[in-house]
Amino acid sequence: MKEITLKEKIMIKAVELFSEKGYYGTSIREIANAVECSLPMLYYYFKNKNDLYEEIAYAEFVKINDRLRSKLPKQKHLKEIYTQYVLQRKNLSEYEKSVYRLALKAWMRTERNIDIQAKLKQWEETRIEYSRNLLRKHWGQSQACELLVSIFIRMLENMVDKLVLINEDILEEQIRSEIYMMFEYGAIIAEKSMVQ
Amino acid sequence: MKEITLKEKIMIKAVELFSEKGYYGTSIREIANAVECSLPMLYYYFKNKNDLYEEIAYAEFVKINDRLRSKLPKQKHLKEIYTQYVLQRKNLSEYEKSVYRLALKAWMRTERNIDIQAKLKQWEETRIEYSRNLLRKHWGQSQACELLVSIFIRMLENMVDKLVLINEDILEEQIRSEIYMMFEYGAIIAEKSMVQ
DNA sequence: TGGCCTATCTATCGTTCGTTAGATTTATTT
DNA sequence: AAATAAATCTAACGAACGATAGATAGGCCA
Numbered sequence: 001m002k003e004i005t006l007k008e009k010i011m012i013k014a015v016e017l018f019s020e021k022g023y024y025g026t027s028i029r030e031i032a033n034a035v036e037c038s039l040p041m042l043y044y045y046f047k048n049k050n051d052l053y054e055e056i057a058y059a060e061f062v063k064i065n066d067r068l069r070s071k072l073p074k075q076k077h078l079k080e081i082y083t084q085y086v087l088q089r090k091n092l093s094e095y096e097k098s099v100y101r102l103a104l105k106a107w108m109r110t111e112r113n114i115d116i117q118a119k120l121k122q123w124e125e126t127r128i129e130y131s132r133n134l135l136r137k138h139w140g141q142s143q144a145c146e147l148l149v150s151i152f153i154r155m156l157e158n159m160v161d162k163l164v165l166i167n168e169d170i171l172e173e174q175i176r177s178e179i180y181m182m183f184e185y186g187a188i189i190a191e192k193s194m195v196q
Numbered sequence: 197m198k199e200i201t202l203k204e205k206i207m208i209k210a211v212e213l214f215s216e217k218g219y220y221g222t223s224i225r226e227i228a229n230a231v232e233c234s235l236p237m238l239y240y241y242f243k244n245k246n247d248l249y250e251e252i253a254y255a256e257f258v259k260i261n262d263r264l265r266s267k268l269p270k271q272k273h274l275k276e277i278y279t280q281y282v283l284q285r286k287n288l289s290e291y292e293k294s295v296y297r298l299a300l301k302a303w304m305r306t307e308r309n310i311d312i313q314a315k316l317k318q319w320e321e322t323r324i325e326y327s328r329n330l331l332r333k334h335w336g337q338s339q340a341c342e343l344l345v346s347i348f349i350r351m352l353e354n355m356v357d358k359l360v361l362i363n364e365d366i367l368e369e370q371i372r373s374e375i376y377m378m379f380e381y382g383a384i385i386a387e388k389s390m391v392q
Numbered sequence: 393t394g395g396c397c398t399a400t401c402t403a404t405c406g407t408t409c410g411t412t413a414g415a416t417t418t419a420t421t422t
Numbered sequence: 423a424a425a426t427a428a429a430t431c432t433a434a435c436g437a438a439c440g441a442t443a444g445a446t447a448g449g450c451c452a
Contacts, residue, residue, distance in 0.1 A: 006429085022307040024220035027409065038431055040412080049410065108361050110306045111218040147377050150370070154354035155347050161357070165304050174346070181343045185381050202399085223439060234401055236442075245440065 007045045009035050012095055015056050019098035023053055023111050058116045061103035062123065064096050078138050079183040083176045086156065090163045090170065100164045128153060139186045142193035152182050203241045205231050208291055211252050215294035219249055219307050254312045257299035258319065260292050274334050275379040279372045282352060286359045286366065296360045324349060335382045338389035348378050 013034045017026040028049055032039040046052040068088045073081055092100060106113045107120045132149055139145040159175060162168040209230045213222040224245050228235040242248040264284045269277055288296060302309045303316045328345055335341040355371060358364040 020305075020308070022218055022220060024218060025307050028411090029409080039410095040432090041430065043411070044429070105304075105306055108301075108304075108357075109216075110301060111221050112216070144377070147373055151347070151351050151374055151378065154374075155350045158350035158354045158357075161304075161354075177343050178347055178350075181340070182347065185384075188381075188384065224441090225439080235440095236402090237400065239441070240399070 006035070006037060006041065010037070010042060010045060010052075011056055011060070014052055015060070015095060015098045015102060018053060018056070019101045019105075022105075023049075023113065028052075053113070054116050056099060057102040057106050057113070058119055060099045061120070064092075064099055078134065079180050082156065083179050086159050086163070086175050086179070087172060089160050090172070090175070092164070097164055097167070104161070104165055131156075140190045140193060142190075144189045144193050145186070148182070148186055148189055152186075155179075155182065202231070202233060202237065206233070206238060206241060206248075207252055207256070210248055211256070211291060211294045211298060214249060214252070215297045215301075218301075219245075219309065224248075249309070250312050252295060253298040253302050253309070254315055256295045257316070260288075260295055274330065275376050278352065279375050282355050282359070282371050282375070283368060285356050286368070286371070288360070293360055293363075300357070300361050327352075336386045336389060338386075340385045340389050341382070344378070344382055344385055348382075351375075351378065 010031065014026075014031050017031055017034065020026075028042050029039055032042060035041075042049075042052060046055065068085075071088070073084055076084075089100070103120055105111075106117050107124060109117060131153060135149045135152060136145065139148060155178060159170060159178075163170060206227065210222075210227050213227055213230065216222075224238050225235055228238055231237075238245075238248065242251065264281075267284070269280055272280075285296070299316055301307075302313050303320060305313060327349060331345045331348060332341065335344060351374060355366060355374075359366060
């Protein structure tokens with residue numbers, strides 16, 4: 001029976017509203033009303049509006065991602081790991097999805113949050129680079145494989161964007177099929193470039 | 197010597213600011229100052245702030261897309277047409293890119309612009325469906341081809357998102373290579389599913 | 393020249409914004 | 423029970439917001 005503190009309530013509602021109507025589109029009064037507390041309480045728990053925004057758009061986003069990564073299967077085939085990676089994002093809770101949406105929007109420079117955007121950009125880039133290396137190791141380093149990796153990452157990003165940002169549903173079977181197909185193709189390409 | 201009217205100046209600056217700082221993050225005073233005209237002039241040419249926003253985020257976006265589509269090569273191979281499609285977006289002017297960005301953001305529900313978002317969504321869906329059919333005709337209708345089409349469209353969307361939304365550069369050679377590779381793969385898949 | 397649009401302005405309205413000061417209640421410690 | 427600390431409140435600040443009223447300037451037709 002973990003009881004929920006006022007601070008947590010504020011964060012949850014803030015995430016929901018920021019994610020839905022943006023930073024400037026959401027007033028702290030609106031958040032306070034939604035939480036049913038007085039306005040200055042937000043200043044009791046957070047330095048100011050921007051502080052509140054950063055705490056959820058960055059800190060929570062990183063927390064969620066760390067949790068997801070730790071839950072990813074380790075010993076399975078890469079194609080199944082990536083399938084699970086996408087499925088994790090598909091099956092996020094509403095709160096987590098909003099946090100994720102917030103971070104993606106900040107990353108896409110939806111508004112003027114230069115500081116957190118820069119942090120997120122760097123964070124995202126190291127993750128992408130990690131994946132890129134993983135896939136290189138799996139498929140090879142030829143020019144064709146390099147292209148394949150790019151295409152594959154584009155596909156993954158687009159899936160996550162659709163699932164989280166636009167809240168468009170993609171069936172699990174569809175996700176798995178597309179990813180598996182890329183690995184099927186990858187095998188052909190890898191073989192071809194080995195021969196040459 | 198086509199001279200630029202005040203209305204056009206307002207639209208250009210509004211696009212720039214809305215695209216950069218969002219709807220709520222941009223005040224009409226800010227636009228007026230940037231244009232170096234008085235505030236009520238915005239109300240002389242546009243009904244209100246929202247009207248101004250819609251006029252650029254939707255009307256201009258559709259106009260730009262119509263122009264791009266009419267300039268697309270007709271008789272070339274599909275893979276080259278799609279390459280040109282992406283290159284068109286890569287080579288948009290700053291103004292057009294901002295308009296495009298605005299529309300994509302509205303589509304991604306960055307803020308509370310339900311009306312224009314719905315219009316854009318429908319517009320986008322018909323375009324995607326058109327492409328999907330074109331590719332089906334080219335690759336075939338097997339299940340494998342269907343997957344390929346999905347992946348291909350994801351790749352295209354991701355490229356455009358990167359080029360326009362995040363302003364990340366992708367070299368022309370890279371764009372062409374990735375698209376051509378998908379068509380190479382498509383030929384293999386199509387052949388395979390013909391045999392079975 | 394006088395009247396009439398179109399284009400532009402200054403000044404101001406009422407509202408909402410983010411933020412803070414300072415009082416008050418509730419919980420904890422002595 | 424008294425004293426202290428933590429949590430919450432009411433009330434208000436100045437600034438910025440979207441919007442409008444009403445005046446003024448310049449060009450065009452009579």
